[in-house]
Amino acid sequence: MDFGPDDFSPATLAVAAGRPERQPGAAVNPPIALSSTYVSQGEAGADGNFVYTRWDTEAWHAFEEALGLLEHAKLPALVFASGMAAVSACYTLLPNKPRPVIVVPKHAYHASLVLADELAARVGAEVRRVAIDETAEVIAALEGADLALIESPTNPMLEIADLVEVLAAARQLGVLTIVDNTFATPLGQNPLDFGADVVLHSVTKYLAGHSDVVLGAVVTNDAELRSRLAQHRTVHGAIAGPFEVWLALRGLRTLALRLERAQANAVELAARLAQHPNVVEVRHPSLPGDKGHERASTQMNGYGAIIGLRPIGGAAGADALVAGMRLWLPATSLGGVESSLERRRRFASESATVPEDFLRLSVGIEDVEDLWQDLNQALNALS
Numbered sequence: 001m002d003f004g005p006d007d008f009s010p011a012t013l014a015v016a017a018g019r020p021e022r023q024p025g026a027a028v029n030p031p032i033a034l035s036s037t038y039v040s041q042g043e044a045g046a047d048g049n050f051v052y053t054r055w056d057t058e059a060w061h062a063f064e065e066a067l068g069l070l071e072h073a074k075l076p077a078l079v080f081a082s083g084m085a086a087v088s089a090c091y092t093l094l095p096n097k098p099r100p101v102i103v104v105p106k107h108a109y110h111a112s113l114v115l116a117d118e119l120a121a122r123v124g125a126e127v128r129r130v131a132i133d134e135t136a137e138v139i140a141a142l143e144g145a146d147l148a149l150i151e152s153p154t155n156p157m158l159e160i161a162d163l164v165e166v167l168a169a170a171r172q173l174g175v176l177t178i179v180d181n182t183f184a185t186p187l188g189q190n191p192l193d194f195g196a197d198v199v200l201h202s203v204t205k206y207l208a209g210h211s212d213v214v215l216g217a218v219v220t221n222d223a224e225l226r227s228r229l230a231q232h233r234t235v236h237g238a239i240a241g242p243f244e245v246w247l248a249l250r251g252l253r254t255l256a257l258r259l260e261r262a263q264a265n266a267v268e269l270a271a272r273l274a275q276h277p278n279v280v281e282v283r284h285p286s287l288p289g290d291k292g293h294e295r296a297s298t299q300m301n302g303y304g305a306i307i308g309l310r311p312i313g314g315a316a317g318a319d320a321l322v323a324g325m326r327l328w329l330p331a332t333s334l335g336g337v338e339s340s341l342e343r344r345r346r347f348a349s350e351s352a353t354v355p356e357d358f359l360r361l362s363v364g365i366e367d368v369e370d371l372w373q374d375l376n377q378a379l380n381a382l383s
């Protein structure tokens with residue numbers, strides 16, 4: 001690598017980072033490296049070469065280098081088998097003590113909350129659930145805590161945390177901070193710049209971007225934390241396959257374009273939805289009346305491409321809206337090129353404080369008029 005994070009804009013880094021060395025005849029893309037083991041003898045790893053793919057493999061390096069640069073990290077990222085493998089690895093950074101305390105947003109990716117509750121049951125951790133956009137409440141909960149998982153915008157309620165204030169307070173109180181940056185992407189915000197210890201991604205979503213990969217990653221500037229996370233990955237076997245990582249790097253190349261279009265679509269659709277008579281509530285940080293609007297405007301680059309929508313008719317109305325779509329896909333997950341939506345409470349594990357009729361819309365890169373026409377006809381059919 002002959003350039004650093006400050007040499008180019010993020011949109012350029014997403015295209016240029018993680019390429020093979022420029023040599024005559026060299027491929028412009030890394031190969032899909034398929035080898036479970038490497039030629040080695042003597043003390044394993046002593047010569048700095050690869051030994052066994054579960055430890056480390058060149059199949060991961062180009063993507064890890066690119067994501068590290070995009071997140072303004074001094075060290076390469078670490079890829080994991082999934083976003084949840086990354087969350088799980090981060091939770092192991094909790095200190096080994098009688099009643100460790102973990103702070104989580106009350107609305108966050110539901111499996112991250114399920115895993116925190118599992119920690120409570122298994123190792124007696126105290127889990128403090130906070131409204132992540134209520135800064136005083138968050139800082140009070142950080143008192144005496146060991147680890148905080150932060151999402152902003154949150155999944156699915158789109159609350160915006162004051163990352164600067166909260167991360168500064170955590171640092172002062174000695175609380176290790178993990179920021180799940182899946183919704184914003186590294187083009188939307190870089191939490192390491194605000195003082196986060198670790199940033200994590202469900203690469204499955206925007207980074208890979210085509211709903212064909214499940215993958216996760218963590219990024220940190222702290223060499224000791226990075227080596228503990230890498231050790232966890234190795235011994236727990238939470239490793240990524242070479243094909244998935246190659247596809248994720250291919251997806252990353254178009255991240256800036258995809259996000260630009262998806263975010264512009266989301267801004268337009270949120271504004272139109274807010275005017276529709278059959279809509280009870282729309283959430284998108286771009287809306288001037290949204291609670292997170294001002295904070296997102298100063299803290300983020302763009303407002304993300306997820307919209308929260310509550311149509312008339314309660315849960316049944318929301319289900320009817322999903323069923324009435326011709327173009328939008330009824331599906332979970334988000335961040336793909338295709339627009340999709342789902343009623344979140346169809347999952348029994350979703351937080352009970354997420355309204356029953358709350359739909360999470362993942363806005364894709366289709367023509368905005370097609371997306372609107374479909375939403376509008378399905379909404380009109382509700383009355």
Ligand SMILES: *Cc1c(COP(=O)(O)O)cnc(C)c1O
Nearest residue numbers: 082083084109155182202204215
């Ligand atoms: C999807 C998601 C995860 C989990 O990632 P997987 O790749 O599905 O394991 C974690 N955090 C957020 C915010 C997510 O949206």
